[in-house]
Structures are given as structure tokens and as C-alpha cells.
Amino acid sequence: xxxxxxxxxxxILSENLxxxxxxxxxxxxxxxxxxxxxxxxxxxxxxxxxAPAEIQNKIVQIIDIMLEE
Numbered sequence: 001x002x003x004x005x006x007x008x009x010x011x012i013l014s015e016n017l018x019x020x021x022x023x024x025x026x027x028x029x030x031x032x033x034x035x036x037x038x039x040x041x042x043x044x045x046x047x048x049x050x051a052p053a054e055i056q057n058k059i060v061q062i063i064d065i066m067l068e069e
Contacts, residue, residue, distance in 0.1 A: 012020075021028045030040050048059055 017028050021031055027040050029037055048056055
């Protein structure tokens with residue numbers, strides 16, 4: 001299903017898009033556009049807040065590295 005949609009050879013049904021977004025824990029908007037909206041950002045923030053402190057520190061380090069120029 002996903003590979004045919006990625007290749008553009010077949011459209012994805014809205015029901016399957018919804019199932020995929022739930023399985024990946026992202027919005028359907030993100031799957032369609034690749035852009036993060038406030039809802040997606042809130043999901044990520046909540047996951048980080050629920051992570052142990054050690055994991056939170058690692059996430060901050062990764063973000064810092066990714067943002068270096």
C-alpha cells in the first residue's frame with residue numbers, strides 16, 4: 001500500500017491514510033505535506049516530557065548537533 005502511494009502509481013484511501021497516521025503517531029497532514037503543525041509539535045513535546053531525564057538530555061544533545069552550522 002505505502003510503496004504504491006510513494007511511487008504515485010495508486011492513490012491511498014483515506015481510511016488507510018488514517019490508519020497509517022495512527023500507527024506512526026503523526027497527523028495525516030504531516031504524511032501528506034511533510035510539514036509539522038502545532039499538533040505534531042505538541043505530540044513530540046509530550047513524548048520528550050514523558051521520557052526519562054537521561055533520554056531528554058540525549059535528545060537535547062542531538063538537537064544541538066543538528067542545529068550547528
